Amino acid sequence: MKDITQNNKEFSNKLKKRAIFEGFAVSRIASIPGSSRLKLRTKALERWLANNYHSEMKWMESEKRKNIESLLEGAKSVLTVGFNYLNEEQKQNSKFKIGKYGQGEDYHKVIFKKLKKLGKWIDNEIPNCKWKICVDTSPLLEKAWAEEAGLGWIGKNSNIINKEYGSWLTLGFIILNKELTPDNKSLSLCGKCEKCIEKCPTNAITEPFVINSDLCIAYHTIESRHHSFPEFIERNLNGWIAGCDICQDVCPWNKTAPFNKSIEAAPKKWIKNLNIESLNWDEKRWEENLKGTTLKRIKPWMWRRNIKAMLKQKL
Ligand code: B12
Ligand code: SF4
């Protein structure tokens, strides 16, 4: 008879393979409560909040974010997955720039669907196992857990970087109440490079690994509900109207990452053809276009605000 450790190892490997089968680029496992590095990352979150670097994202203050066990009773392990969103057609619209993560189908939905299938597979394999899916909207310190599981390291631009896929991955998680065999933690491979810090036009990376949202173009174009941008943000938009990829585009680890050819990652047609005429779109037209994308977080009035601000600098 096999011992329990051997059984766990076999199941852990099967689970990771099944995740790849469902369409994820990478999958790794961490044990809960994790290493002491998680404590350091939680302290970093506390400092970030104390500095008000979350600006008006008050939901970031949820105490639950500091404790993965608050998300599932008896949580013992977490499977972390990365969905490769890099697609060859993403650079077609170079005048109205949109973050690559948002150009295809809504990654929350894409990842959730795949993880739901994986959950059903788990139900078949271990009928009494409890699990919970988290994709961005749950209060989970996602990058710290992805780093813990060995999916990648936290780069100085604060994104998770995988050796093969770079940082062009959106993240998803299944927390389980079963002990699994953890993978090795990732170690940083940024070395002496500081390209992302140097090239951020608004100096939003205030120190390595730390983003001040008030200075970040991604924050202002996606999250800010103010009717206008601060002057220094407007001056530095340089074409960005939804998100910002500058600190990722300059990263050496992102230069050779493979494309995902699936329809889920392909940019929507309206994004490829977006132009000044969109300022005349009514709410209905915006709603139709934004349906099924993560960009619907940016309300039609915000799109108009972003586009007008960007064009002001170009005229
Ligand atoms: C709030 C948020 C934002 C905010 C704040 C960004 C930020 N860096 O915190 C804004 C709106 C600006 C934003 C922008 C973007 N976001 Co965002 N965002 C989030 C969210 C909801 C929470 C992130 C968070 O916890 N921030 C709090 C701070 C404290 O955490 P942190 O930046 O991770 O800080 C860590 C490091 O500083 C580290 N650290 C501290 N000291 C040290 C020291 C050393 C030596 C090391 C190694 C590390 C280290 O520890 C901290 C805690 O983990 C996550 C989803 C989630 N639930 O986690 C998505 C998430 C991080 N976002 C994501 C994406 C795709 C983006 C954008 C690329 C989108 C775009 N193209 O515009 C940009 C990237 C901007 C950037 N450079 O970060 C992805 C990132 C995927 C990846 N590969 O990492 C996530 C994980 C969503 C997902 N499920 O895929 N985002
Ligand atoms: S997303 Fe853009 S503005 Fe924000 S830190 Fe990266 S380069 Fe700077």
Ligand code: SF4
């Ligand atoms: S640009 Fe350089 S410092 Fe920044 S995340 Fe990439 S490797 Fe790290």
